[in-house]
Amino acid sequence: MNKKDIVISAIIGEICSWLILVIMKNLGVQFTYWWLLFFVIPALSVFGIIVATVIGKKLPMIYQVAKFVLVGGFNTLMDMGILNLLILAFTASSGIYYTVFKSFSFVVAVINSYFWNRIWTFKREGNANVKEFGQFIAVSLVGFMINVSVASVVVNLIGPKFGITAGMWANVGAFLAALIGMTWNFVGYKFIVFKK
Numbered sequence: 001m002n003k004k005d006i007v008i009s010a011i012i013g014e015i016c017s018w019l020i021l022v023i024m025k026n027l028g029v030q031f032t033y034w035w036l037l038f039f040v041i042p043a044l045s046v047f048g049i050i051v052a053t054v055i056g057k058k059l060p061m062i063y064q065v066a067k068f069v070l071v072g073g074f075n076t077l078m079d080m081g082i083l084n085l086l087i088l089a090f091t092a093s094s095g096i097y098y099t100v101f102k103s104f105s106f107v108v109a110v111i112n113s114y115f116w117n118r119i120w121t122f123k124r125e126g127n128a129n130v131k132e133f134g135q136f137i138a139v140s141l142v143g144f145m146i147n148v149s150v151a152s153v154v155v156n157l158i159g160p161k162f163g164i165t166a167g168m169w170a171n172v173g174a175f176l177a178a179l180i181g182m183t184w185n186f187v188g189y190k191f192i193v194f195k196k
Helices: 003-027 034-056 060-090 095-121 130-158 166-193
Strands: none
Touching: 003 034, 003 060, 003 095, 003 166, 034 060, 060 095, 060 166, 095 130, 095 166, 130 166
């Protein structure tokens, strides 16, 4: 671990704080001490990387997995933050609008993912090339199909359950889709795109 890891963790945590606020706004969640997010989330991000560094001395892959999880969490919040912003802006949380919003938010999160995973998680040196980016896009497209399909099935076919509002259910669908997609993405990025 170095200063760069601390700074990157803190920056990711800070951006995540803003994205959480957008999600909370759409869900109608009132939080009196919302300003604490700007301190707590970055601190937890840095703490997680420090713990992963210590554990990583015995199990080196843990450090890389921790960075991937932090970047993955960031990408998930990017995806959900943009989704919620679009839901707020257009007051539509289901149907074809949801699928279009989810598709757009996922694409933005994938571009963000490529940047952070290439530079920080997998520390790929040198310039990006067409083959690597093509592989990233291919793995991400499979992840995209998994992500949007799972989210759309949960939201449009299964529909809100347990008295949960449509807006909240849209986030349940997005979260479940992100978990399943993240597993595929780590395997694909590590062993196909950024393999040593």
